[in-house]
Amino acid sequence: MDTLYFTLGSGNSFKPALVLRQTGRRCRMLPMDVLAGQTRQPEFLAINPRGQVPYLVTSDGVGLGESNAIAWYLAEGTPLMPATALARAQAVQWMIYEQTALEPNISPARFFTHILPGERERRAADIARWQQAAQAGLAELDRHLQGREFVTDHGYSVADIAVYGYTHLAAEGGVSLAAHAAVQGWMARVLATPGYAGIGELLVA
Ligand SMILES: N[C@@H](CCC(=O)N[C@@H](CS)C(=O)NCC(=O)O)C(=O)O
Structure with missing residues (x-):
């Protein structure tokens, strides 16, 4: 069986966990x-020299x-994998x-406000910069999603899960989605997909 190393509360770890849940694929x-x-301990660096999950x-x-x-x-061979070459390329694009x-903007903004709030004061300028960049990134996503059900022409796919991973956690980084109505509508559609489970349910110690 495959083994997935993950960390609690991580939008990145949530993505493969949601694919596993929605495909029924088993994994340790x-x-x-x-x-x-x-x-960063030698035991894990021997498994992944980059030290990341x-x-x-x-x-x-x-x-x-x-x-x-x-x-x-993990999505290969399941309905989450776009069926055409063009839709797969769209998935890679997004x-x-x-x-x-x-992710590079929402994740650190959230880390220093939600996960490690003790650092919030010291990192205030960085947080403001990440929040602004996240807003710009979300505006582009919003434009793309206007008039669309999901990220690619395939319908709900692994690309939605990837993009949703941190987008749905934006508010925890002080990044408001108020100006992004199409993103909000899309998030509601992702939430309503069969088998969906939230990050707190999928990532447990
Ligand atoms: N681009 C990577 C980012 C992975 C990443 O930043 N992982 C964080 C947790 S969300 C991590 O392992 N940090 C620990 C470290 O770098 O020491 C991905 O999408 O998986």
């Missing part, structure tokens, strides 16, 4: 305490990093967008 789940430095080790012992790559691998315009 191993929680790692990032704040306690567990991912989520990290998947297949039943054959092959390691795979990056949340969107792991989600993609999964790269998520990793360059959304």
